[in-house]
Amino acid sequence: MVEEQHLDAIFQALSDPSRRRMLAALSAGEASVSSLAAPLDMSLAGASKHVQVLERAGLVSRRKVGRQQILALEAKRLREARDWLERYARFWADALDALETALEEETKR
Amino acid sequence: MVEEQHLDAIFQALSDPSRRRMLAALSAGEASVSSLAAPLDMSLAGASKHVQVLERAGLVSRRKVGRQQILALEAKRLREARDWLERYARFWADALDALETALEEETKR
DNA sequence: CTGTTCTTCAACCATAAGGTTGAGTATCGC
DNA sequence: GCGATACTCAACCTTATGGTTGAAGAACAG
Numbered sequence: 001m002v003e004e005q006h007l008d009a010i011f012q013a014l015s016d017p018s019r020r021r022m023l024a025a026l027s028a029g030e031a032s033v034s035s036l037a038a039p040l041d042m043s044l045a046g047a048s049k050h051v052q053v054l055e056r057a058g059l060v061s062r063r064k065v066g067r068q069q070i071l072a073l074e075a076k077r078l079r080e081a082r083d084w085l086e087r088y089a090r091f092w093a094d095a096l097d098a099l100e101t102a103l104e105e106e107t108k109r
Numbered sequence: 110m111v112e113e114q115h116l117d118a119i120f121q122a123l124s125d126p127s128r129r130r131m132l133a134a135l136s137a138g139e140a141s142v143s144s145l146a147a148p149l150d151m152s153l154a155g156a157s158k159h160v161q162v163l164e165r166a167g168l169v170s171r172r173k174v175g176r177q178q179i180l181a182l183e184a185k186r187l188r189e190a191r192d193w194l195e196r197y198a199r200f201w202a203d204a205l206d207a208l209e210t211a212l213e214e215e216t217k218r
Numbered sequence: 219c220t221g222t223t224c225t226t227c228a229a230c231c232a233t234a235a236g237g238t239t240g241a242g243t244a245t246c247g248c
Numbered sequence: 249g250c251g252a253t254a255c256t257c258a259a260c261c262t263t264a265t266g267g268t269t270g271a272a273g274a275a276c277a278g
Contacts, residue, residue, distance in 0.1 A: 011124035082194040
């Protein structure tokens with residue numbers, strides 16, 4: 001069951017390109033805050049705040065290793081968002097299929 | 110191809126519960142601004158602004174019928190967002206499958 | 219112990235977002 | 249034409265967001 005209140009935070013987190021780049025980077029494996037920040041043309045503190053947004057949305061988990069914070073993708077929440085979208089995206093596809101079929105029927109006659 | 114700049118607007122639009130309710134309502138068929146606003150406990154002007162956000166994100170299209178603005182779901186953009194998520198959601202599922210397989214192998218030995 | 223590295227925190231700033239009210243524009247019903 | 253209906257626009261308010269800098273905490277390297 002997709003939690004309605006989770007979706008607020010998830011989609012809001014996904015709405016920023018810097019955060020999406022971080023997630024993209026994390027899909028290639030775990031990474032520290034600074035390695036995620038490196039390609040982002042912003043201060044480390046700024047990047048750190050983005051990581052916190054992702055974490056609050058449940059999209060990443062962190063683990064302390066020495067003085068580094070190692071981030072990892074949390075697919076569960078990513079899937080909640082995808083499932084929500086899937087419902088509408090699929091519904092519409094079905095509706096269009098139905099329309100197409102109806103048009104074909106029409107053409108036959 | 111998913112347009113990176115579209116995603117900003119799409120996910121931002123999806124991050125508000127009122128707007129998601131509107132999309133949910135629209136999945137049952139077209140609707141006017143006021144019928145979308147009715148269940149939302151906010152002024153009509155407020156709802157109208159939400160509709161504009163959805164429209165700018167390309168998630169709905171509108172058509173004027175008399176004095177009404179009839180909104181309809183635009184599945185294309187919805188699918189862009191879903192596809193983006195799908196990539197990461199699926200990736201991680203695969204990674205977990207691989208991990209599971211590895212653990213099974215381990216157990217056998 | 220000292221200095222450097224990795225990261226967060228606090229304070230601040232500018233702008234965007236979500237909401238309101240009040241007025242204005244079309245359109246319909248009569 | 250006249251009043252009600254369906255919006256949108258503009259102005260405004262409050263809070264959130266995305267960014268900065270400067271300082272501070274924790275852990276490693278020598």
